[in-house]
Amino acid sequence: MSYWWVGINLMLVCLSAWAKLSVTAEPLRQTIDAPIEFTITQEDSKGLPNLVPLKQNFTIVGTEQSSYYQIINGQTSAKQQWVITLMAKKTGQLIIPAITLGQEHTKPLTVHITKPGSIAHQQPSAQSQNQAAIKMTATLDTKEAFSKQQMLYTVKLYNRLNLIDANYTPPAVDNGLLLAIGEGRRYQTAIEGELFAVNEQVYAFFPQQAGKVTIRPPIFQALSYDMSPKPLKITAPQVTATIKAPPVKLSSWLPAKKVWLDEQTQWPDTIKQGETFSRELTLKAVGLPAQMLPKLSFNDTKAYSVYSDKIKDNNAYQHHNVIGQRHFKVTYVCHEPGVITLPAIKLEWFNTQTQQNTATILPAKTLTVTAAPPAPAESASSPKMAIKHEGKKVPSSRVSFVWPGWILAAIFALGWFMTWFKMRAPKKVGTIPKRNRTKATDSLKNACYQNDPKAAKAALFTWMVKQFPDKDFRDITDLKGLNLPQDFINAIDELLAANYSKAPSSWSGDALWRCVSTYKPFKAKASPHPTLPSLYPDK
Structure with a gap:
């Protein structure tokens, strides 16, 4: 039991x-x-x-x-x-x-x-279930466009699965440029009663050649873990567009919604001969990237030379449009006095909204160039003033009286001169140590010996600041305000030309170093024999 x-x-x-x-x-x-x-x-x-x-x-x-x-x-x-x-x-x-x-x-x-x-009947059911839960589309806003004209290529990923290890391969195209506009956006939408998460990315597409163009679609791969980890790989449908040749022949084919020129130059009223001034302009286009904008030309003339800085490109995005910006900065060196005219800048482009050819014009500018002042000559010593007593004999009593007066006047003059010199003497706090000036001079010397215009320009500016600490220098052209000899001015102009030249530089630093090494600041020489008015002027 x-x-x-x-x-x-x-x-x-x-x-x-x-x-x-x-x-x-x-x-x-x-x-x-x-x-x-x-x-x-x-x-x-x-x-x-x-x-x-x-x-x-x-x-x-x-x-x-x-x-x-x-x-x-x-x-x-x-x-x-x-x-x-x-x-x-x-x-x-x-x-x-x-x-x-x-x-x-x-x-x-x-x-x-x-x-x-x-077992053929089981695999398609799982595949169809995944296809219903995730899909990707790709569309173009237009099927026809001109070469270089902006087209919008939109990719959307619809998903209601739990995904990990996602990998996205963006679209690609031959003979064209694809730029992603922004970071994309994410939102939710309902399709036949099912809620989907949507990832959307818009691309700006710029075809480069006429004919049929096919965009290779993006690919999305991930691992679905709703029930068990399953690899997924989906591809958007392939899209083909027809690209047309330009309808008109222009010097530069620029299809855009808008093109304009902005100028940020502060124009001086007048400028001295041999001095420089900078000009800044920005070329902007809606519907064209900066990479496809033309380069503006600025030509030399007999009256002036032009030196261009490196062009700066930038792209901005607004309302599904690419806004290309190309920034130009040029420096003018004026050679002759008078009124000079900078020619107007004209740029032709094709308006894709009106389908018409148009032009953007920046008006001509005039500038007055004044003659450079002549180099100052050294003032000669003032001649001694001699007092003649023709036919007159100075009594001894008067001579004995003159000597004490002269001595007294000299004592007062000496005291006044010492007071003035002490007041004019620079304070020790603001002086530049001699070793710093020597180091700046050595750097300029090495740059000139190596015929390096960029290093010489930087070293010359440092030399200026160390040599003249009481001056407010902003550029090496400020040296011309110190009454430099003409050969020094010419050497500075050659240095500027070498820095802004488009061609490889063949600049030699011998002339500049010769001017720097022999330069002495101009000082007006006082008369070695200052004269005082006579205590007893002749009548």
Whole structure:
């Protein structure tokens, strides 16, 4: 009787254990190249399943764990679930062995594995399900356009799956330029009652040649883990456009919605001969990138020379339009006095909105150039003033009286001169140490010996600042305000020309260094014999 009661208790314990641990496998019949989802569900227990026995006949592709908690009438229950994705290693009847989880064991399952393609009705259903849950489109705003004309290529990715490890390959095209406009945008939309997350990216497409142009569509790859990890790869449909040749012959073909020129130059009223001034202009176009804008030409004349800085390009985006900006900065060196005229700048372009040829014109500018002042000559020493006493004899009493007066006047003059000199002497705080001036001079000397115009320009400016600390210099052309000799001015102009020249420089620093090494600031010489008015002027 006791043995019968023990057997019943053992059977109830086993039934209780099976109720707390369950397993499923879907599908039980699968091809060797398709996954199987093996699910373990455990109630009111903790621990991790031992998956090592599965590796005998299967490859573990992925594992996902989830936990559920429930409170009913104050009673708390917990459930844990593991979803293991398996790929069979061989065909035939394979056994998913019992898995140990803590002190419990799952029951073994049998699955039937066949060759690839032998179960045709299952794979299309999964594929169709993914295609309904994620898709990608690509469209052009117009099917026809002129070469270089902006077209909008829009890519949209619709998705309602949980994705990881996403990878996006952008579209590409031959004989054209594709620019992404901004960072794209993300929003949600409903399609046939289903809510999709949408990722949208707009590209500006600029074809370069007439004829048929095909854009290679983007590719999206990811891993879906809604039920089990599944690789996804989708491609947008291919798009083809017809590109037309320019309808008119222009010096430069610029199809755009708008083209204009901005000038940021502060024009001086007058400028001295030999001095320089800078001119800044910006060419802007709506519907054209900066890379496709032309280069403006500024030509030399007999009255002036022009030196161009490096062009700066920039692209901005507004309302699905590319706004190309090309910035020009040129320096003019005026050679002759008089009124000079800078010619107007005319740029022809094709308006894609009105389909008409038009032009943007920047009016001509005039500038007055004054003659350079002549180099100052050294002032000669003032001649001594001699007092003649023709036919007159100065009495001795008057001579004895003159000498004390002269001595007294000289004492007062000496005191006044010392006071003036002390007031005019520079303070020690603002002086530049001699070693700093020597270092600046050495740097300029090395740059001149190496015939390096860029280094010489920087070193000459440093030399100016160290040599004249009380001056407010902004450019090396400010040296011309110090009454330089003409050969020094010519050397500065040659240095500027070498820095702004388009062609390779053949500048020699000998002339500049000769002027710097022999330069001495001009100082008016005082008369060696200052004269005082006579105490007794002749009548």
